[in-house]
Amino acid sequence: MVLSFLALSACSRDFLDITPDGRTTLEEIFQDEKRTEAYLNRVYGSMPSYFWKYGFFDFLAPFSDEAYAYSGAALGWAAGMLTPTINPLHTPQERGKGVYHWGTFWAGIRDANVFLANVETANIPSPTNRERFRGEARLLRAFYFWELIKEYGPMPIVTEPFANDYDYTTLTRPTFEECVNFIASECDIVIGNSNLPMRITTEAERGRFTRAVAYAIKSQALLYNASPLWNPGNDKGRWTRAAEAAKQGVDALTAQGYALVGDYSNYFLSKTDISSAPGDRETIYEVHEPQIDPVFSIINSIPSKPGMFKVGATPTQELVDSYEMQATGEPVILGYQDEEHTQPIYNPASGYDPANPYVGRDPRFYATVWYNGAAYDNIGGEIHLMETYVGGADQLLVAPLGWAFTRTGYYLRKFIDPKLQSGQPEDTRWKKYRLAELYLNLAEAENEANGPTGLAYSAINTVRSRVHMPDLPQNLTQEQFRQRVRNERRVELAFEEQRFWDVRRWKILDQTDKLVTGMEITKEADHSFSYKRFVTEYRALWADKNLLMPIPLTDASIIPDFDLHQNPGY
Structure with a gap:
């Protein structure tokens, strides 16, 4: 029995939403086989848009030190417009869904609870399907809860549907670790559910959760729980637990055929191929959201075709500085002499x-x-050498108005296929979880728990060897290894919505998010180039209170528990 994910919006958000008026009861829904499956589709329906759908065709990257974007949401963020009533990350989007994360994730938790409360007696003829559906709903609930607390901090653990007369004043806020323990426990239950596959192998099931997703969620949650933001006493036991979860995930997935793809550059240019022997063996979960407007594709709408009406998120000099030299495997810079990153x-x-x-x-x-x-392979049907120098065809734009050119001296290449006139394949999907992250989780957690052991080196070097980077030197201290693995995450996972959260869990926001810089290039008379760093943008959201998002004001007032009422500083 196959769930139809194409019916997600057309079906599950239609008759299922009329339940409150009495025309269709929950009992009637779960006594109908198709409606039961549609309700599970509804649980999947709270998966928000990721990728390029923040603000007006923005990635999450310009809300961190990875990129700059000349757009309302990103500029509002830089200006400090983050309050319990205004969050630039949650501004209305033309082509995204679930932008209001607080409500979106709670809705997903609610729908999962309703499904789990009814799945035992629901009309599901196949026992195998019943257990699989139960596992998917449980994992979806854990996913939404994890995304919620990652953004807003610990929240009440709700596992039953709220009755109409539920007393919300009884809710209290647990610790972050208690929330993570619940998530990890839920993931363990799913991992033990053999009715969920480790990999989706048929196209009709694209977008469904697997046991591999449970390993990824558990690993990420335990890593965050061990990190400085939530582990101020640096409890080594938390790091050990995070390392064990990451290793468990790596071992289980690689035993089932998961592996890093060979070609990093082309990996991001298409959706995962679905089969029992796929070419893409790295992707753990890919968000099943087709392009809403395939004609107005990502490259034509924003991220970086030079000269288009809006260039979108352009990489910063800080990101460029993070890429090491291939021959030596050594970092290019060791830091900056000045606070403005120009020296x-x-x-x-x-x-x-x-x-x-x-x-x-x-x-x-x-x-x-x-x-x-x-070389951009298809500008007007010809190979075009990028000219970002002053006066060049793709030059830096410093004027106060205009969106067509870079503001940092760089353009985004990742996700863009330069051989296509449109720039990006229409069927590209967002890779939410992939195996490389688990390797990096393992390297970081193992180093923090036990120092730079052979296991930590093996994990990070596996990721580096995929792109033919030298192994890390063997004589690194724990602190040196820490800095190298943090940088490895930065370059390997660039523009993949990791950096924004990493600098928060590491509590280094005040070191990374005060400003971003670019590179002004001048072409000299002898055709050589001179380079001058400059501050592209100063930013305001780098205080400790910005480590978490504020709880929306109207929702914070519902629950009187003082600790839940609002996050610190707001």
Whole structure:
């Protein structure tokens, strides 16, 4: 029996939403086989839009130090417009759904609870399907709860549908660890449910949760629980538990055929192929949301075709600085001499040449960033060498108005297929979880628990070797390894909605989010180039209170528990 995910919006958000008026009762829904399946579709329906659907065709990246975007949402964020009544991340979007995360995630939890309360007696003829549906709903509830507390901090653990006369004043706020323990326990139950597959192998089931997703959610939740934001005493036991969960996930998935894809650059240019022997063996979960407007595709609408009416999120100099040299495997810079990041401290061991800044870098740099001199394969049907220097065809734009050109000196390459006139394949999906993240979770947690052990080195070097980067040197201290694994996450997972949350859980927001810089390039008479760093944007949201999002004012007032009433600083 197959769930029809194409019917997600057309079906489950139609007759199922008329329950309150008495025309269709929950009992009637769950006594009908098709409506029962449709209600599970409804639970999936609270999956929000990710990818390029923040603000007006923005990634989450410009809300961190990965990128700059000249758009209302990103500019509002930089200006400090984050309050319990205004959140630039949750502004209405033309092509996204579930933008109001607070309500969206609670709705998903509610619908999952309703389904789980009725699944035992529901009309599901196949016992196998019943247990699979139960596992999916349980995992969806854990997913929504995890996304909720990652953004807003610990929340009441609700596992039953609310009755109409429920007394909300009885709700209290648990600790973050108690919430994570619940999520991990739910994931363990799903992992033990053999009726859920480890991988989706038929196209009709695309978008359904698997046991592999449970490993990914558990690993991420335990990693965050061990991180400085939620582990101020640096309890090593939490790191050990996070390392064990990540290793459990890596071992289980690789035993079932999961592996890193060979071509990092092309990995992000299409949706996962669904079969029993897929070419893409890395993706754990891909959000099943087709392009809402395939003609007005991602590249034509924003992220980075030079000269289009809106260039979108452009990589920052800070992101560019994070890519190491391939020959030596050494960082290019060791930090900055000034608070404005215009005077880098170059690493003499790296082999980096400031006069040729884009030569010999980590291959992931070339897969992620278009820079001055980079080849864009299809501008007007011809190969175009990027000209981001002053006066060039793709030059830096510093005027107060205009959206067509870069504001940092760079353009986004990741997710863009330069061989297509439209720039991005229409069927590209957002890869929410992938195996590389589990390896990096393992490297980080193992180092924090036990120092840079062979297990920590093996995990991070597996990710580096995929792109032919040298192994990390064997004599690193725990602190040195910590900095290297944090940088590895930055380059491997660039623009994948990890950095925004990583700098918060590490509590380094005040080090990363005060400003971002760009590169102004001048072409000299002898055709060489000179390079000048400059501040692109100063930002206001870097205080400790910005480590969490404020609970929306109208919702915070419902529950009188003082700790739940609002997050600190708001």
